[in-house]
Amino acid sequence: MSEQLKFIVQQLNMEPFRKNFNLITFDSLEPMQLLQILNDVLSEIDPKQAMDIREEMPEQTVKRMSSLLGMLKYKPPGNFSDVSSFRQGLVTGSKPVVHPILHWLLQKVPELKKRAYLARFLVKLEVPAEFLQDDIINDTYHQYEELVEGFKTYHKECENLRSSGFSTAEIRRDISAMEEEKDQLLKRVERLKRRVESVSNHQRMLEQARQLRVEKEREESLTHQKQEQKNQLFQAEQRLLRLQQQLKDLRQAAADAHPESLMKRLEEEIKINSYMVTEKLPKELEGLRRTVQYMQKVSSEPAMGQADLQEMEGKIKEVDSQINQLIEKKMMRNDPMDDKLTLYRQQASIIIRKKESKAEELQEAREELAAAEKELKQRSSQGQGSNGEEVIRGDELKRLVAKLRSKGTTYKKRRQELAELRAEYGVLQRTEELLRQKHDIVQQKLQTVEAQKGISGYSDTQEELERVSAIKSDLDEKKGRTLDDMSEMVKKLNSMIVEKKSALAPIIKELRSLRQRRVELNQEYEEKKAQYESCAAGLESNRSKLEQEVKALREEMAQNENRYHYINSMSEIIEMQIQRAAGEMKAYVSSDPQEKKKTIREVYMKNIAEQELLGKKLREEQKVVRENHSANMEQMQMWRDLEQLMECKRQCFIKAQNQVSIGQVIQEGGEDRLVL
Template sequence: MGEQLKFIVEQLNKDPFKKNFNLIKFDSLEPMQLLQVLNDVLAEIEPKQTIDIREEMPEQTAKRMFTVIGMLKYKPPGNLSDVSSFRQGLVMGSKPVIHPILHWLLQRVPELKKRAYLARFLMKLEVPAEFLQDDVINDTYHQYEELVEAFKTCHKECEQLRTSGFSTAEIRRDISAMEEEKDHLIKRVERLKKRVESVPNHQRMLELARQLRVEKEREESLAQQKQEQKNQLFQAEQRLQRSRQQLNDLRKAAADASPESLMKRLEEEVKINTYMVTEKLPKELDSKRRMVQFLQKVVSKPAMGQAELQELEDNIKEVNTQINQLSEKRMMRNDPMDDKLTLFRQQASIIIRKKEAKAEELQEAREELAAAERTLAKRKSTARDVDGDEVIRGDELKRLVVKLRSKGTVYKKKRQEMAELKAEYGVLQRTEEILKQRHESIQQQLQSIEAQKGISGYSDTQEELERVSAIKSELDDVKGRTLDDMSEMVKKLNSMIVEKKSALAPIIKELRPLRQQCQELTQEYEEKKSQYESCATGLESNRSKLEQEVKALREETTQEENRYHYVNCMKQIIEVQMQQAAEETKAYVSSDPQERKKTIRELYMKNIAEQESLGKKLRETQKAVRESHGPNMKQIKMWSDLEQLMECKRQCFVRAQSQASIGQVIQEGGEDRLVL
């Protein structure tokens, strides 16, 4: 939830909303402010929704937002799947409802803009069938449907042209950039030509450089062709080896197979297939059909209640008890002929079960074989895609092992040669150091001789001249190669520009009528759009009027139904009361005393008499209680005083008894002292 709020706040702070929210401020928004934020986001997607929600009723706001969200195909989360709770939360501006909507909308604003634009023209108006019976309305509606289909085709063509990749502006920019690059290269080539013209025999050197480049390219192409031919030869040898192996396998199989063995094998396969077709598969098919029929019966029957299920369970128990009784009777009868037959029946059933088990094992083995063959074919195809050919066989593997061994011996030889070369390199390095030392000593002697003769620095000047001449020759070679490269690049650019122009020429020719057609379609689209909007506004106004009328009629119908039910209930109550009154009158007028005793009046009179007698007895009891109240209270006081007196006597007795025991103890202590 926190990540969701962060994303919503970040998106609302960006263009085009620029709300300048933070998490605390956004979380503390009032329901009305939160609804306004949601309305602003919807207005960015659908400009017609730009409105201040304080200027419209809450029901209208909820209805409008609910319509737009439904058009955008928003699905509430699992805890808000109830439409009524979702609508109520949207009306109240509840955060658990608004936050997921904002998160979903802000994730896909460009996509929803396109969907809202298309929905404006593709959502068909629902016209009742009774209005379509009118010819004018029916023709208008058919014309409206044709315009919607035409809009779909035009929109698809427009999207295809946009996504086709042939953007004229980009192509023009590419051509202008290539032309500018071409001009720069031409200028650089001219500057290099002016520099190279001063070099003697530059034409001859350029020609030789071109020939060298051509020969190198030819050498590379020949080497590539040679490698491709080697690969083809290797693949052909592998195919030949595999074909020979397959031929040997087929010959071995033909040599081992005799007509009798082939016939036996075919007979076994025929028996197995016959059993599968005539016995096993029909039984499975019948069982499946019975199961399907049973399921169809179950589906066709209405849903059972608890009482019906209990009844079925009771029937099943009764049938099971009957089956058990019949089996017990059969066991008690114990017919010896049946006993003999049961043995054979058991054997036959065992054989049938074994046969079915073997048939199932055979079916499973065939399925496994088919799966293994499919897996093998897949692996062969993957190996063929990776290596360019099939999987390596045994002979090829042996040949590869021999080749690897030969390469291993070659590797060992090369390794020994490398060790020898390293040793020789060490010797040569030491020789080089010795020669450098000798060269330095000779140079020192030469410098001393030059100093004696008065021409010191002569050898250094000569070496410097030789080095400068070598550098100049290298620069001349580099200039020649650079000039050739530049000329080749210019040629390639010219050819690319020509190819681009030739490729773009038919596209530009095709684009011109398409532009004109697009302009015509755009103009026609605007006209149809205005017609559609006028028709839509008229139908919308009619629909709103009809909805208001239907709403008023429904409310009136509901009120009348409530009134009818109330009157009907009052009528039933009055009828019951009238029936009771008639029965009471009939019983009261009746001459039978037993019947008269059953009347409500008699019952009420009897209850009144009983209550009066009970009240009389209670009044007498109350009078007796009032008369004896004073003496009784006096007697209670006397008993409480007596109780206090007895408690004081008890305490005095306990105290006297305790003092006597203490005095006895003191006396016994004095006697003990006298003894001591």
Template structure:
């Protein structure tokens, strides 16, 4: 318990609370102050709880805190007895109830903040079944459920992005590296443009190069499509193998099984399902129904005062006493027939418990099997490569390449710094060795001189004496200062005591009379306080009943207003539909051809005819593409041959240029020789 209090005090003294408590001051807090601290911690988790509990009624405070703790899945809110005792402890501000709650909350504030944030969007509104019969309300509720599901997916994506490891600094480094590469590429393009401008027919060659690049990109897209189709084919083959294996297993099971074994298996499954439906699930539903009824009863009751709590405690004691008396009477009676049946009753209860545990294990095994099947389907639906590994997409590959490049530059810098530090370390190490050698030589010379003079060891003893004398002088100074300070402090304390005594003498005389008056006033205060509490409890119960009636009437008026608005909207929609139908009939019956053309029937017929013509044209185009497919493929082959021919011409041109430049150099060298 002391460790728990210590942890609570340490956490409350930190940010964002900054309470400046110690163990004594925290343990001596009043119940209202302790509840206010609990409310402050809850407000840190959920900002909606930032309320001064002195301005709020006690039952509203307890209801709000219990609702939030239940939403945060506090462990002590389990059974009905725990809930009632917990509510009573919160009402009175009991330390054994509030301290564990504070300890549990302060241990996991970030996790609870996230849970409270998600609860605002994921806790669904409960709509009664009679309202869901309305189509508009049903559509709105379905839209609300779709929005909740979309929020779940977006939140998961956001968490994945946060934990993916891509920080803003890395992205900025990647962007700077890409910008540098872009500048380098622009410079290279400019250099290549200057070099190409001197070549004859460079525009035509650039056009051919552009076409070649387009064809290469098309070829890459075709290869990518081919790879995707291979992956799809591989997945289909895997699925076919899996289905064939399942079919083989089913056939083997059918071949090895006979009608008797199949009937036996079906009977066992039917017994298990009938037990789950007729015994286990009804018991669970009944228990949950009792829990809900008790909670509704507790929520509808007004807040209890001290007198009501004392009355309930007396009733509980009386009921416990009656139970003990009945148990004693039963033990004194001790019917031997009952003793014979106890053994069978114990065996029956053991069998029932075993049956329930096995049913729970069966339910858990079924859930695990369903989860494993879902995971298997999800794994099998993921795209795989030819060697069974996951396929890396283009964007991920580019991101990995950029990341590796940036890490390589950082590695090179660190490696250079490391080599510089190693060189500097070698220099410093050599300097240290040289200085040590010099020091040793100087010490040896000093020792020889001392030995010659007959005072060997003089330098070491001199250093030791100087050090000891310095320490002694420091200690003497400290002793002198402490003695002077102590004497001055004693004088000051004596003078202060005399002054305080002389000043407190008249105040003590007045205090004696005031103490007696305080005792009289405290007795009167206790009587008035009891009267006030009784009156406040009665008024509070009446006010809670009136609040409930007002709330019920407001809900009824809101329902009627919603129904009124819904009926008005439906009537307007029906009127618009009737008006549209009458206009359509008038236009259809009218003798004016322009009016007839405006009817929806003619418009739809016109659209149908246009779509039929479009479909006919598309079918003709498809037929033409199928007929010209072979010719287009042959033309593509010719383009590939043309590409090879252009590459050969390019190589020949480069070789011719190199030969002409070599000949020119040889010719210039010959002319120089002739001049010489």
């Protein structure tokens, strides 16, 4: 909590708040002042919230703050999960409610500003369904939804432009640089014109130079055409080779296209596709669903601080230690039955891994083939002109230039990241050295502790066991390579299965008649089921009525029981009062004086007499004070005058002591003499 308060005070003392708080002054704030500070922070996020909460009703303040916090996706702490308690704490300005809100808001002010800005346009208005039946309102609402979607797209484009690396300042600098180059070129042209005009026959020489330039440009265009024709010839040759190879492959496929081979190939494809559909793809889909659920759970959770991360790391370490302990227990148990089963489990896991890896390779190969075919179609449709020549259009050239610029900016960013990674690599190397030194020290301490406990070499034995288990797993993997022989056995089994299928053909015919019988029974079952459901629905309605009657009777019984207990308690109170009255009457009528003294009447009479005596005594004292009041006042005034006189003498004596002495006063025999 102290760290939370420190963070809040530190952020409030900075821009744009500048509150000049310390921990003591912030902790001693009144609830109204604390709510005003919370409102100031909310107004920094959303300017519409800027107001003085003293001018607003508490219910409206809580409603406004709650709606904004809900829009910002704030979740109260665990002890305020109830909405009513949270609202009550917000109304009263409770510190356990307001402090976590301030801490959460001040941690992510820029992000919340952006969220509040977007919420102004993206939070849709709730229109009742009966209003939407009106055509005008329905059309207006559809236009409103279209505008919201358009705002989303424009905002995404704006964010992409901001993060793309291009800025208007860079473009202006490029334009100014090109304008300066243009001015310099114009000046050079003017200087060359002035120099040429002084030469004789300059017009004829300029004409020859122009013709020379034209011929050079023609030569360059012819060279470019020659190169393009060479490229086209090379592409045609490559295309011819590809077509010849395709023709060769098609002829080989046609030569090998026997019914048995085709059926075998189709069966293999069916097996592969059935495996992909029934096993691999459902697993991947389930994994993606779990990932999405985890992501949704993480996004719905509030932001985690440093303390939460440390707590999670501690839990992870505890779970890791428990896993290591369970592994050690399993290794120490060393059950021979488990060892036998482990071999088969490992072989099965090796087969499953091989199967999954091959399926993944097949999926990747299919995706690469589809992408290559798609790219080939796009290139063939876009990259050829009317005569089969490749043409680079203006739009494509602009895209290439933009792509090169983006690659240049990406290169700069990657180079900067590479420099940062190199620096981090140096830090990690140093950290690794320090950790190795610590590991050596811990290993030495572990050896000394093992020697003290009399179990020297335990850690080495543990490492040796792990190494042996790793070697054992390698051997098991090598054993799995012998599964190729088992594949041959699988083929034989498949042939036997075909034979069994032929033998099972008559049984399948009988099965068809049984299936027809099953369809009839299913129809009869559906009819009986409908009858049962109708009967059950009637009984259910009767049961609900009876339950309502029983509920009403139980409520009436509870009311009668409450009334009965109330009457019993009132009767007991009245009986006690009657008993007290009878005892009082008995004591009052009794002839024993001691008994009479115990009655309430006698006690009250005694108290009354004592109070009367006390009042009489006080009246006499009052009379004496009134009679002596004037004399006492005169005496008090005389004492005050005497006090003033003595104070005056004291002041005079102090002044006489402070003055410069001009002689000496001698007092003898009741006389005062001044000796100069």
